[in-house]
Amino acid sequence: xxxxxxxxxxxxxxxxxxxxxxxxxxxxxxxxxxxxxxxxxxxxxxxxxxxxxxxxxxxxxxxxxxxxxxxxxxxxxxxxxxxxxxxxxxxxxxxxxxxxxxxxxxxxxxxxxxxxxxxxxxxxxxxxxxxxxxxxxxxxxxxxxxxxxxxxxxxxxxxxxxxxxxxxxxxxxxxxxxxxxxxxxxxxxxxxxxxxxxxxxxxxxxxxxxxxxxxxxxxxxxxxxxxxxxxxxxxxxxxxxxxxxxxxxxxxxxxxxxxxxxxxxxxxxxxxxxxxxxxxxxxxxxxxxxxxxxxxxxxxxxxxxxxxxxxxxxxxxxxxxxxxxxxxxxxxxxxxxxxxxxxxxxxxxxxxxxxxxxxxxxxxxxxxxxxxxxxxxxxxxxxxxxxxxxxxxxxxxxxxxxxxxxxxxxxxxxxxxxxxxxxxxxxxxxxxxxxxxxxxxxxxxxxxxxxxxxxxxxxxxxxxxxxxxxxxxxx
Amino acid sequence: xxxxxxxxxxxxxxxxxxxxxxxxxxxxxxxxxxxxxxxxxxxxxxxxxxxxxxxxxxxxxxxxxxxxxxxxxxxxxxxxxxxxxxxxxxxxxxxxxxxxxxxxxxxxxxxxxxxxxxxxxxxxxxxxxxxxxxxxxxxxxxxxxxxxxxxxxxxxxxxxxxxxxxxxxxxxxxxxxxxxxxxxxxxxxxxxxxxxxxxxxxxxxxxxxxxxxxxxxxxxxxxxxxxxxxxxxxxxxxxxxxxxxxx
Numbered sequence: 001x002x003x004x005x006x007x008x009x010x011x012x013x014x015x016x017x018x019x020x021x022x023x024x025x026x027x028x029x030x031x032x033x034x035x036x037x038x039x040x041x042x043x044x045x046x047x048x049x050x051x052x053x054x055x056x057x058x059x060x061x062x063x064x065x066x067x068x069x070x071x072x073x074x075x076x077x078x079x080x081x082x083x084x085x086x087x088x089x090x091x092x093x094x095x096x097x098x099x100x101x102x103x104x105x106x107x108x109x110x111x112x113x114x115x116x117x118x119x120x121x122x123x124x125x126x127x128x129x130x131x132x133x134x135x136x137x138x139x140x141x142x143x144x145x146x147x148x149x150x151x152x153x154x155x156x157x158x159x160x161x162x163x164x165x166x167x168x169x170x171x172x173x174x175x176x177x178x179x180x181x182x183x184x185x186x187x188x189x190x191x192x193x194x195x196x197x198x199x200x201x202x203x204x205x206x207x208x209x210x211x212x213x214x215x216x217x218x219x220x221x222x223x224x225x226x227x228x229x230x231x232x233x234x235x236x237x238x239x240x241x242x243x244x245x246x247x248x249x250x251x252x253x254x255x256x257x258x259x260x261x262x263x264x265x266x267x268x269x270x271x272x273x274x275x276x277x278x279x280x281x282x283x284x285x286x287x288x289x290x291x292x293x294x295x296x297x298x299x300x301x302x303x304x305x306x307x308x309x310x311x312x313x314x315x316x317x318x319x320x321x322x323x324x325x326x327x328x329x330x331x332x333x334x335x336x337x338x339x340x341x342x343x344x345x346x347x348x349x350x351x352x353x354x355x356x357x358x359x360x361x362x363x364x365x366x367x368x369x370x371x372x373x374x375x376x377x378x379x380x381x382x383x384x385x386x387x388x389x390x391x392x393x394x395x396x397x398x399x400x401x402x403x404x405x406x407x408x409x410x411x412x413x414x415x416x417x418x419x420x421x422x423x424x425x426x427x428x429x430x431x432x433x434x435x436x437x438x439x440x441x442x443x444x445x446x447x448x449x450x451x452x453x454x455x456x457x458x459x460x461x462x463x464x465x466x467x468x469x470x471x472x473x474x475x
Numbered sequence: 476x477x478x479x480x481x482x483x484x485x486x487x488x489x490x491x492x493x494x495x496x497x498x499x500x501x502x503x504x505x506x507x508x509x510x511x512x513x514x515x516x517x518x519x520x521x522x523x524x525x526x527x528x529x530x531x532x533x534x535x536x537x538x539x540x541x542x543x544x545x546x547x548x549x550x551x552x553x554x555x556x557x558x559x560x561x562x563x564x565x566x567x568x569x570x571x572x573x574x575x576x577x578x579x580x581x582x583x584x585x586x587x588x589x590x591x592x593x594x595x596x597x598x599x600x601x602x603x604x605x606x607x608x609x610x611x612x613x614x615x616x617x618x619x620x621x622x623x624x625x626x627x628x629x630x631x632x633x634x635x636x637x638x639x640x641x642x643x644x645x646x647x648x649x650x651x652x653x654x655x656x657x658x659x660x661x662x663x664x665x666x667x668x669x670x671x672x673x674x675x676x677x678x679x680x681x682x683x684x685x686x687x688x689x690x691x692x693x694x695x696x697x698x699x700x701x702x703x704x705x706x707x708x709x710x711x712x713x714x715x716x717x718x719x720x721x722x
């Protein structure tokens with residue numbers, strides 16, 4: 001107990017240390033060993049899950065996609081007028097999931113929110129892996145995916161360029177920018193941990209893997225200085241990128257001449273929706289990591305669920321506000337087609353989805369997350385996060401295929417019934433989890449240096465009889 | 476008139492305002508009997524795939540022209556409206572064009588038509604979503620042509636692969652053929668010299684095709700009647716088809 005006070009601690013202090021990771025320091029070597037142990041402890045259950053998920057990915061993603069390419073879009077559920085279906089729903093959904101990663105990491109880092117420290121990495125991984133699924137989903141959606149490179153602006157003999165008037169071109173550029181910048185943003189804080197893993201690995205391919213990726217990081221003052229400024233630049237830069245990406249995704253719909261889509265509030269409404277589902281996904285990941293990986297109960301504590309739970313509650317309120325804003329203005333406008341569509345949302349054959357969405361996106365979080373004890377309990381927030389994600393998926397389902405059912409040409413109205421989209425969608429979920437499982441065995445899921453830095457900055461000071469938590473500015 | 480590049484930013488809206496178009500159509504709903512001869516003729520002329528019962532019932536018909544039929548009330552007190560042949564309106568300011576990421580949906584300067592470049596299409600189907608008339612047809616599969624229909628393909632029109640969008644071209648192959656014939660004979664193209672397949676097949680002569688920029692052509696005269704309406708005119712798509720009906 002070298003790090004703790006020599007004077008005997010009061011009961012209150014012990015309670016504080018037990019509650020807050022930042023006040024409960026462990027020696028560096030011990031903590032590093034804990035993270036390495038979590039990475040290397042693999043039970044048979046892990047391999048069973050990996051095998052199951054691999055089978056789902058092989059069948060759901062690759063085999064089904066092969067059929068889709070060979071047979072054509074006819075095996076999917078898209079029709080006229082629902083030219084866009086679950087593929088686009090999944091694209092928007094995954095981009096939404098990927099948002100919270102960067103949000104938690106960048107915004108909380110910029111605002112120096114101390115509770116972020118143990119789970120920034122887990123959140124950032126979600127960004128990169130979620131964007132991969134979004135990319136898969138959008139390419140599945142294309143009628144001739146083997147021509148997808150035509151969407152890229154590349155020099156060619158016939159001087160053909162993509163159409164920069166098209167929101168899909170903006171989309172592609174935005175998502176690519178986001179993927180590249182968020183991957184770099186994931187990589188930069190990973191370097192010190194990779195160096196730690198390198199120093200603690202004896203031989204084998206892992207040694208080479210860490211040695212190459214750690215870029216020879218040794219932890220000198222100069223290296224830290226450069227790393228810090230690079231991370232600072234990325235943390236600031238990635239916030240506007242994150243806002244722009246989902247706004248651009250919303251423009252796919254907002255600029256179209258469709259009733260229900262043509263809404264000026266779609267940009268912020270989509271951003272808050274993305275954060276809503278993304279926060280739910282972060283909390284689910286954290287609950288699973290805490291429950292299944294070794295030593296994680298030390299790093300991820302109820303205080304973190306509590307803090308994210310509060311954010312979820314606020315974001316849920318924000319989502320409700322924007323939903324209402326989007327709804328009331330369109331409804332008040334009184335356009336014939338929009339009114340028909342809004343009526344169809346609520347009382348059409350899939351009207352129950354609309355009510356279910358409002359229930360799980362608003363009623364459930366509001367009635368559960370206000371309670372401090374409930375929002376500190378991992379399994380409760382896991383269920384809330386899961387329900388929010390289902391609700392947000394349904395929200396996109398209502399915006400895309402259900403809204404497409406109603407158009408200005410009533411002769412073509414037709415309900416959309418999903419086909420091969422379902423195994424493909426499940427395949428993307430399985431691939432997301434599989435990538436996460438692989439990452440948990442290859443890289444330290446906990447940013448150890450960030451936790452250690454935080455613990456050094458935090459201390460308990462005594463003023464009279466009162467223990468006060470103080471944080472010193474390290475940077 | 477000096478040709479203007481419609482792909483210059485800002486040019487499109489300004490030009491579309493005044494563009495009256497070149498080729499146009501007048502469809503008399505009071506004459507249309509809903510016999511579907513135009514639908515069959517169009518399918519034969521343009522090598523349109525037969526999607527089969529199942530896909531057709533699921534909203535995947537690929538006809539470039541369709542007869543829309545509406546009614547009010549329940550049987551037996553049904554009040555039907557007139558038949559409404561619906562095909563690509565060849566908008567002067569088309570919503571389908573700007574949304575295509577690869578320029579597969581483009582505006583032809585020479586013919587002032589909306590063209591679909593099948594070879595360039597990657598199948599994002601955004602144009603189909605953005606078309607308020609829902610007249611674009613997507614190749615959901617590679618449909619087989621049952622015997623002996625595989626022997627009747629029109630050599631002037633390409634067949635399309637699965638995964639690309641297609642739509643009415645105002646029978647551009649016939650337009651070009653007639654223009655070439657007139658040019659080789661050293662004369663101007665006459666009004667009514669040729670017709671697209673739908674107009675040619677219509678037994679009631681409800682579809683009239685011609686130059687809308689020529690005030691003396693039959694289609695211009697018909698379009699100027701009080702009976703004429705444009706479909707969804709409030710969207711400012713500047714459709715080139717005038718529907719004639721007593722309202």
